[in-house]
Amino acid sequence: MMEAFRAGGDFHSRTAMNMYPYIREAVERKEVLLEWHPQPGEDKPPVPLLKDKFGSERRKAKMLNFSIAYGKTPVGLAKDWRVR
Secondary structure (H helix, E strand, C coil): CHHHHHHCCCHHHHHHHHHCHHHHHHHHCCCCECCCCCCCCCCCCCCCEHHHHCHHHHHHHHHHHHHHHCCCCHHHHHHHHCCC
């Protein structure tokens, strides 16, 4: 989490990439972009953004990030994710 925060950019997408190996592989294969900074004349990214293709996983990463930041216990997080 700290590594993703220090890297900057889309913090939640970076966390998702570290939580799910298949997302990291998709980024490495350039099937999705972690983030996109358009250049003049570009109106859309060349491939989908991670946050669009893996929205569900990114939402879980976001929940994890905020849960840690606000001090949620592991039991509370497991309850939120419906896992034990």
